[in-house]
Amino acid sequence: MMKTCWSQSVGQLIAGVAHELNNPLTAILGYAQLLESEGLEERASDFVRKLFKQAQRTHRVVQNLLSFARQRKPLKQEVDIRKVLDETLALRDYDLKVNDITLEREIEPEISAVTADPHQLEQVFLNIINNAVDALLEAGKGGRLKVCIYAKDGNVHTEFHDSGAGIKEPNRIFDPFYTTKSVGKGTGLGLSICYGIVKEHGGDITARNRLEGGAIIEVRLPSAGRTPSPEKSLPAPRHELAIEGRILLVEDEEAVLEFERDVLTGAGAQVVTLMSGEDMKSRLLSETFDAIIMNGKMPGGWCAQEAYRWVMENCPTLEKHMLFTFSSVLEPEIRSCLQEKNLPYLVKPFEVADLIAQARRLSQKALAATAG
Structure with missing residues (x-):
């Protein structure tokens, strides 16, 4: 209860900060995108790409702040959790490869859908994967990340195993602003946001250390009770005209x-x-x-x-x-x-x-x- 009240108070404060950051960020990101399309010489283009990358990084921090502050209700629908996981892993595929991180999957073939907000679920998975990758990099180049999905007792379990150094204080890992990362490498909000989202979905999220080294983050969500239907293909995009008027x-x-x-x-x-x-x-x-x-x-x-x-x-x-x-x-x-x-x-x-x-x-x- 005290954790919830404190989180709400902090949320009101940081929502205002995030609001003020969003306006200049809109202009910075926007002009960077416009410059990228200007056909600049290679050195200038490289500068623009670096500018855009750092602005995007700041954007992600602001989005994390807003996600923590908003406490909004999820827009739930039946979701294939395997598809959400695949799409999220694809976002970090390049980083995993260049850092020699081995990805292993252990996924049951017949998994029921879960009732969830797919965007919030992707955010949960991405934050957990980001933390696992950071832990592996701090422990030294290479390592292993294993993801498991299985059904048990009416729930769908998703586990993330990493071979990093483990978690110093597993009981504090979901507290707002708690971080074990080096200065400048984390806001301490990622896993706190995950905690709020999973709880809002009627599930649970836990952290524990592995006996052989490393950590496990487990997300448990109630099963929707049936296998997800295949998705319909999206229509082809239409040719767009200039803005008139x-x-x-x-x-x-x-x-x-x-x-x-x-x-x-x-x-x-x-x-x-x-x-x-x-x-x-x-x-x-x-x-x-x-x-x-x-x-x-x-x-x-x-x-x-x-x-x-x-x-x-x-x-x-x-x-x-x-x-x-x-x-x-x-x-x-x-x-x-x-x-x-x-x-x-x-x-x-x-x-x-x-x-x-x-x-x-x-x-x-x-x-x-x-x-x-």
């Missing part, structure tokens, strides 16, 4: 405003930029726009719900032509409102391609409405 872009952070403007104008859009909700109101009453892209939580209480209500009353033709961006995880009431009204949104820092795709969709809807 006038977009009103509203953002109170100047660096983010400039970045989003540069992306949208580079993709063909005509963009008018503003930095306040009041300016947005007066501009919409005096000029015609095809779409609105705005920060969903502006200073002074101007939020997504308020903006949507105002647009409905004063510019109803733009009701379905709005895209909101957020600097942190959405509050439940905001998320419910957006889902109820079928309004799109992006959480910073987002990919350049995602912003372009959403803006293009809005412009195509506007053109279709005009043609109709």
Whole structure:
């Protein structure tokens, strides 16, 4: 109980820090992506790649902070845990190979699905694998990582065995900010996040040392009771057109405003930029726009719900032509409102391609409405 209360208090604090970091990160990651596509000479391209890699690393730290702070309910569905594990291992496949880490799998062929949020489950597995790899590297190059999946007593068990140095204090390994890594190599939040996610799924996560050396992290989740069905193949992507029309872009952070403007104008859009909700109101009453892209939580209480209500009353033709961006995880009431009204949104820092795709969709809807 004390652990839960303390975690919630710390969560409120770090959510604010993560929120402030997300805005500059959006611009840094975004401009790095734009530079990568500029055809720079090799040395400059290498600098950009290094910049992007370090910005992504910072992004992962912020995402871990937000994951710890949000305590959000998982979006559960029936999941093939073997597929999630395979996809997660693929993310570290290169690192395992270059560091001579042997990967072994011991997976029962007939495993029931689990009811889980696949993205959160992947996050759990990735954090555990990252910790195992770090432990092996600190113990010296090479080593072994073994993953096991088996069913027992109505649960699906996933175990991660590493041949590292073991865990000094297994009973503290899931405490927030507890880390055994060298300075600068860990936030101490990864396994704490795993603990929260697994508990939210009605499961359990434990750590213990192996008699022969190394450690075992075990994740236990309730079985959904049946073998998962094969997935349907995704449709082939369609050819995308340039962004057309006038977009009103509203953002109170100047660096983010400039970045989003540069992306949208580079993709063909005509963009008018503003930095306040009041300016947005007066501009919409005096000029015609095809779409609105705005920060969903502006200073002074101007939020997504308020903006949507105002647009409905004063510019109803733009009701379905709005895209909101957020600097942190959405509050439940905001998320419910957006889902109820079928309004799109992006959480910073987002990919350049995602912003372009959403803006293009809005412009195509506007053109279709005009043609109709």
